[in-house]
Amino acid sequence: MLALNLTVPLSLGFTHPEDYLIFIFHILFATSSALLAGSVVIGIVSTRALRSQNRFLFMLNTSISDTLTGCSVFYLxxxxxxxxxxxxxxxxxxxxxFLGVNVLTFVFAQFDRYLAVCYPFFYKRHITRxxxxxxCALCWVYTFxxxxxxxxVPVASAAQMNAFGVIVLQAIVAVKVLMTIKLYMIARHQLSREAPSSEKExxxxxxxxxxxxxICFLALWSPSFINISVKYVTKTGLMFRNEATNVFAIMARFNALSTPALYIWGSPALRAAVWSSVWSKVFKRRKTRLIFEPICVKQCLCCIPNTQSNIIEAYCMTSPLKMHQRFMLFLN
Known part of the structure; x- marks a missing residue:
């Protein structure tokens, strides 16, 4: 990593105040998206009830991609x-x-939900884990x-393949839009006719x-997609100094933060799993450290003979994290 920092210059020259703001923004964004998407990954992997449902496997696939996207911002x-x-x-x-993996995963997830709602018997029989x-593996294998x-291949051929990929991506985006409209119509009409049940919910x-x-993915990713298409067709488009100043690329990468946030917001089961598997342990450890302050023991030393209190206080100064446990054993 040290060699990388010495050979690749920083993205900004820090000659203007906004350079510092952009640099800090990328650090905060990379950290937040990696932590949030990573917590979704841990929550799904560590909860068997979620791993057994197909829709959470698609969430897991996109969350892995979002975690890697957040980590990639530390370089890009x-x-x-x-x-x-x-x-x-x-x-x-x-x-x-990594965002391309998400595009394919969302398309397959939309078809998965369509089959689950419209053809439940076919879905339960054929769409297994x-x-x-x-x-999900196909999304990664195809992309990479x-x-x-x-x-x-030569650079000219690679550029042609990239242009062909943009055309394929246009077709995928069109399918995503149509499937989104179709799923909205299904959610509005067909589910309203089903009897109340846990499966319906x-x-x-x-x-x-x-x-x-x-919808959020398309809203954030479409400006970058349109700009890339315009550059390939008209050779004009908007040009940026690097990836750090590319506003459209920043908007597209923002999906790495918005997607896991929407997952947690929309699914109470996932929200509970993430809390119990990740964040409750983090806050519990923090709370435990706050309880293990030397003052909580020093306030009780008056109840112990002087010689023994000196021994306990000396031990507390050398091992503050264990002092409460040893102190309670001593009292017992």
């Missing part, structure tokens, strides 16, 4: 990086392609196999989450 946002053909200190589109695992081919919750997530 802090150092002078320009992805493209030609690139400058680029990563062969590896780091930006193994199928969902295979689909294309990158592997682009990295070994689960379907409504999953449809609501996927619709909101996809």
């Amino acid at each position: 946002g802090l150092f002078d990086v320009q992805e493209g053909y030609p690139s400058r200190n680029g990563t062969f589109y590896i780091l930006p392609s 193994g199928v969902v695992f295979g689909v 196999s294309i990158l592997a081919v682009q990295s070994v 689960s379907k409504k919750e999953s449809l609501r989450i996927i619709v909101f997530v996809v």
Whole structure:
């Protein structure tokens, strides 16, 4: 990491006050998105009830991608990086392609919800966990196999493949829009005819989450997509100095923070799992450290003979984290 910092310059020259704000923003954004998406990953993996449901497997796949996207901002946002053909200190589109994994995952998740609601018997019989695992793996294999081919062919061929990928992405976005409209109509009409049950509430919750997530994803990612399409078609478009100052790329990467936040907001089960698996332990440890303050023992030393109190106080100064436990054993 030290060699990397010495060879790749920082993204900003720090000649203007806004440079400091942009740099701090990238640090906060990278940390927040990695922690939030990572907590969703831990919450799903550590909860068997969530792992057994297909919709949470899709959430897990996108959350892994969002965690890696947040970590990638530590490089894309802090150092002078320009992805493209030609690139400058680029990563062969590896780091930006984590968002591409999310695009494919959202499409398959939309089809999954459509089959679960409209064809429940077919869904329960054929769409197993193994199928969902295979689909999630396919999103990663397809995305990075294309990158592997682009990295070994000449630059001209790689640029043509990238342009073809943009065209394919246009078709995928069109499918996402149509599926979002279809899922909204399903949620509004078909589910209203079903009898109240826990399965109905689960379907409504999953449809609501996927619709909101996809709408938010398209709203944040569309400006970057439109700008890339304009540059390929007209050779104009907006140009930026690097990835750190690319407003459209920053908006697209913001999905790494908004998507897990919408997951936690829309699913009480996931919210409880994340709290019990991650954040409750963090805050409990913090609370425990606050209880283990030397003053709480010193206030009770008056109840013990002087010789013994001196021994306890000396021990508390050397091992404050264990002093409360040893002190209570001594009293007993």
